Amino acid sequence: MDEFNRILEQTLAEFIAPTTAAYAMAAIGLNLHFGYTGLLNMGQAGFMLLGAYGFGIATMAGLPFPVAILVALAAGTVFALILGMPTLQLRGDYLAIVTISAAEIIRWIGRSTWLQEWTGGASGLQGRDYKDSFHATSPLGDGRMALGPLEYINTGSDSWWTRIFAWGLVALVLLFVWLITRSPWGRVLKGIREDEDAVRALGKNVYAYKMQALVLGGAIGALGGVLYALPLAIAPDAMSRTMTFFVWTVMLLGGAATVFGPVLGSMVFFAAYMLMRTGMRAVADNTGIGDVITTSNVEQIGGMLVGVTLMLLVIFRPQGILGNKRELAFNAH
Amino acid sequence: MPTDESITTTPESVADTAAAAAVAPVTTHHQQVLAKLATVDHVPGAAKPDAIITADHVTRRFGGMTAVDVDHLEVQEGAITALIGPNGAGKTTFFNLLTGFDRPNQGSWTFQGRSLSGKSAAAVAKIGVVRTFQLTKALSRLTVLQNMLLASTHNPGENLWLSWLPFTWQKHEKAATEKAMEILARFKLDTKASDFAGSLSGGQRKLLEMARALMTDPTVIMLDEPMAGVNPALVQSLLGHIQALRDEGMTVLFVEHDMHAVRHISDWVVVMAEGRIVAEGPPASVMRDQAVVDAYLGAHHDTDLGDDSLLDPKILARLEAEEEKR
Ligand SMILES: Nc1ncnc2c1ncn2[C@@H]1O[C@H](COP(=O)(O)OP(=O)(O)O)[C@@H](O)[C@H]1O
Ligand SMILES: [Mg+2]
Numbered sequence: 001m002d003e004f005n006r007i008l009e010q011t012l013a014e015f016i017a018p019t020t021a022a023y024a025m026a027a028i029g030l031n032l033h034f035g036y037t038g039l040l041n042m043g044q045a046g047f048m049l050l051g052a053y054g055f056g057i058a059t060m061a062g063l064p065f066p067v068a069i070l071v072a073l074a075a076g077t078v079f080a081l082i083l084g085m086p087t088l089q090l091r092g093d094y095l096a097i098v099t100i101s102a103a104e105i106i107r108w109i110g111r112s113t114w115l116q117e118w119t120g121g122a123s124g125l126q127g128r129d130y131k132d133s134f135h136a137t138s139p140l141g142d143g144r145m146a147l148g149p150l151e152y153i154n155t156g157s158d159s160w161w162t163r164i165f166a167w168g169l170v171a172l173v174l175l176f177v178w179l180i181t182r183s184p185w186g187r188v189l190k191g192i193r194e195d196e197d198a199v200r201a202l203g204k205n206v207y208a209y210k211m212q213a214l215v216l217g218g219a220i221g222a223l224g225g226v227l228y229a230l231p232l233a234i235a236p237d238a239m240s241r242t243m244t245f246f247v248w249t250v251m252l253l254g255g256a257a258t259v260f261g262p263v264l265g266s267m268v269f270f271a272a273y274m275l276m277r278t279g280m281r282a283v284a285d286n287t288g289i290g291d292v293i294t295t296s297n298v299e300q301i302g303g304m305l306v307g308v309t310l311m312l313l314v315i316f317r318p319q320g321i322l323g324n325k326r327e328l329a330f331n332a333h
Numbered sequence: 334m335p336t337d338e339s340i341t342t343t344p345e346s347v348a349d350t351a352a353a354a355a356v357a358p359v360t361t362h363h364q365q366v367l368a369k370l371a372t373v374d375h376v377p378g379a380a381k382p383d384a385i386i387t388a389d390h391v392t393r394r395f396g397g398m399t400a401v402d403v404d405h406l407e408v409q410e411g412a413i414t415a416l417i418g419p420n421g422a423g424k425t426t427f428f429n430l431l432t433g434f435d436r437p438n439q440g441s442w443t444f445q446g447r448s449l450s451g452k453s454a455a456a457v458a459k460i461g462v463v464r465t466f467q468l469t470k471a472l473s474r475l476t477v478l479q480n481m482l483l484a485s486t487h488n489p490g491e492n493l494w495l496s497w498l499p500f501t502w503q504k505h506e507k508a509a510t511e512k513a514m515e516i517l518a519r520f521k522l523d524t525k526a527s528d529f530a531g532s533l534s535g536g537q538r539k540l541l542e543m544a545r546a547l548m549t550d551p552t553v554i555m556l557d558e559p560m561a562g563v564n565p566a567l568v569q570s571l572l573g574h575i576q577a578l579r580d581e582g583m584t585v586l587f588v589e590h591d592m593h594a595v596r597h598i599s600d601w602v603v604v605m606a607e608g609r610i611v612a613e614g615p616p617a618s619v620m621r622d623q624a625v626v627d628a629y630l631g632a633h634h635d636t637d638l639g640d641d642s643l644l645d646p647k648i649l650a651r652l653e654a655e656e657e658k659r
Binding site: 176179180183184185186187188190191193197198199200201202203204212216 | 432456465471472474475479483484486488491492496497499542548549
């Protein structure tokens with residue numbers, strides 16, 4: 001029974017975990033790309049990693065916390081411009097190929113020895129190198145606080161302040177994205193998603209709109225990278241293809257082109273992922289199945305099941321949790 | 334609107350037109366257009382009194398095949414010009430070139446005297462030349478009304494910097510919605526305003542695409558097979574709409590296979606075959622042209638196509654007389 005409660009607690013904790021917020025943020029950005037505009041960004045982890053580096057390195061260079069955040073946003077913006085300029089005039093698949101390779105390039109540069117002084121090479125940047133200025137922004141002071149079964153320190157890496165800040169930023173960005181996507185600007189994006197030639201024929205500069213969506217979603221992705229780095233460290237190998245794949249799952253699970261989809265998707269995804277892994281571990285430890293599914297296999301099986309979930313989702317409920325079924329009827333054209 | 338001083342008709346043809354006007358139920362604008370076209374030679378590439386679009390030496394090759402090879406074409410302002418020709422004649426490709434959706438191997442074209450060649454599709458539309466597509470491009474997961482509003486021009490809310498401040502664009506949006514509903518009502522789509530465009534029938538999508546193009550207040554509207562797939566009951570009113578656009582002063586260039594429709598509404602017909610313009614003239618005389626019958630109608634030519642009942646006999650007689658003068 002104790003074990004059962006522990007599993008539930010860990011699952012519950014995932015709903016408000018900073019990492020959940022980080023993925024929600026990255027998925028909000030990806031939703032602008034794919035959900036609203038139809039852009040295939042297969043390298044959102046590259047934007048996140050670049051955002052994390054931008055934030056971490058700027059902080060280490062002595063810049064104040066808000067400025068370091070702006071540096072992260074600028075890094076995402078520049079990356080989007082560089083990727084978008086040659087590809088957004090071409091067919092959609094080109095962007096997919098370019099983003100997937102560019103994200104890998106960022107990671108390889110990050111873990112190489114040339115910029116080791118700044119990026120920490122393969123081992124990355126330690127949290128203590130860049131977190132002080134963030135912790136200094138906390139109004140909560142020292143001590144611990146419990147809310148129901150959830151108990152964390154007030155200020156620090158895995159703290160209430162990290163959670164409040166991360167979710168506060170997600171709420172702010174969500175409000176902004178909600179406002180812009182329900183506007184005529186958002187309508188142009190949706191038009192481009194449906195058929196960009198039709199939008200061109202109405203006199204709209206499709207390239208400029210696609211670029212705006214790519215930059216905005218990329219900058220939001222970079223912000224997601226900052227949120228990801230705040231409770232952890234900046235490790236290039238932790239922010240790679242698997243991360244992109246999880247962000248896609250989160251976005252599609254919640255429902256592409258819905259406002260709350262990315263947030264709900266992230267919460268449901270990480271809670272279910274935690275429940276699955278802790279549950280499997282408990283089963284492996286306590287039953288005969290342990291001979292087949294050993295504790296050390298749980299991570300691999302978990303990752304595999306995420307893949308299966310993504311496939312089932314795309315096949316059987318492509319509109320996600322919040323998507324509109326009626327709208328979906330015209331998906332296939 | 335064409336101006337009077339640009340009319341270069343002979344005294345006889347003016348008198349002819351006046352006589353025709355006395356019996357034909359046409360508007361003043363239409364009369365003027367017909368009078369001007371009456372002076373035009375019935376030859377490919379003929380000069381027009383008020384050419385709004387002029388194309389020169391436009392060539393487009395796909396591999397070894399020449400899809401478009403238009404030496405010279407002028408489109409009369411304020412008229413309904415039909416572009417006809419067998420499948421694969423290059424009509425759609427020519428439309429794509431004129432509207433910036435494709436790039437030619439060579440050639441140039443102008444709109445109102447300004448060069449359009451090399452301009453992007455969006456720039457062409459902004460200048461006032463708006464087209465529809467043979468394969469309809471209804472934006473499926475937008476509602477019918479959203480399709481229309483998307484076409485509204487100069488919408489401040491389409492600027493990212495203003496988009497999150499609804500008070501900056503709500504007024505424009507409201508006016509655009511009223512205008513959209515008016516146009517939709519004309520096309521009998523107003524009851525579908527909140528349906529997804531993807532739920533419309535093929536014919537309704539054609540109508541929506543045309544209605545959407547009209548939202549931009551174009552100077553020239555280019556329709557690629559606007560009647561294809563449209564419910565026959567609606568075709569008649571669609572033809573009426575196109576005529577009304579002409580009577581409001583809009584220039585219409587359309588591709589169509591339905592010869593009845595072409596005869597019924599066009600003021601001028603341009604015939605393409607194998608990429609070239611092979612004939613030009615008023616509908617009645619063009620359809621009697623042996624080159625056209627050979628190139629276009631071929632074995633499918635039936636006497637029905639020669640039915641003159643849709644045209645005023647007096648105008649027809651005049652056109653025939655002119656044909657004989659050549
Ligand atoms: N993108 C393309 N690539 C290769 N051939 C094309 C392309 N577009 C059109 N064509 C060819 O050009 C010719 C003219 O086509 P099109 O302009 O569609 O004719 P129409 O509209 O008069 O029926 C056809 O033979 C067609 O197969
Ligand atoms: Mg065609």
